[in-house]
Amino acid sequence: MDINLQTLEKLTTPDLETLMNELIKNDFSKLVQFLYRIDVSEAKLKNILQANPNENAGKLIGQVVLERLAATKKARESFGTNLSKVEDDAERL
Numbered sequence: 001m002d003i004n005l006q007t008l009e010k011l012t013t014p015d016l017e018t019l020m021n022e023l024i025k026n027d028f029s030k031l032v033q034f035l036y037r038i039d040v041s042e043a044k045l046k047n048i049l050q051a052n053p054n055e056n057a058g059k060l061i062g063q064v065v066l067e068r069l070a071a072t073k074k075a076r077e078s079f080g081t082n083l084s085k086v087e088d089d090a091e092r093l
Helices: 005-010 013-026 028-037 042-051 057-079 081-092
Strands: none
Touching: 005 057, 013 028, 013 057, 028 057, 042 057
């Protein structure tokens, strides 16, 4: 499964948690690349996972991803269409 922002924004929270758990189990390197690509703070994620060792990791990662997507959406809205054009150009690379 190819992960892109448009697909992620359409997922429900439970579906996102399921996707994160599937990546943890089946393609951890793809998960790491994805988190890097959407600019999830490694330190923040590490702290959250360490602080909640008995929680579902997919759920915790999903929450961080949702927060990051919300921040990205807010930034897009505040910068207008210029940022969207830059992102579109970057995705073509």
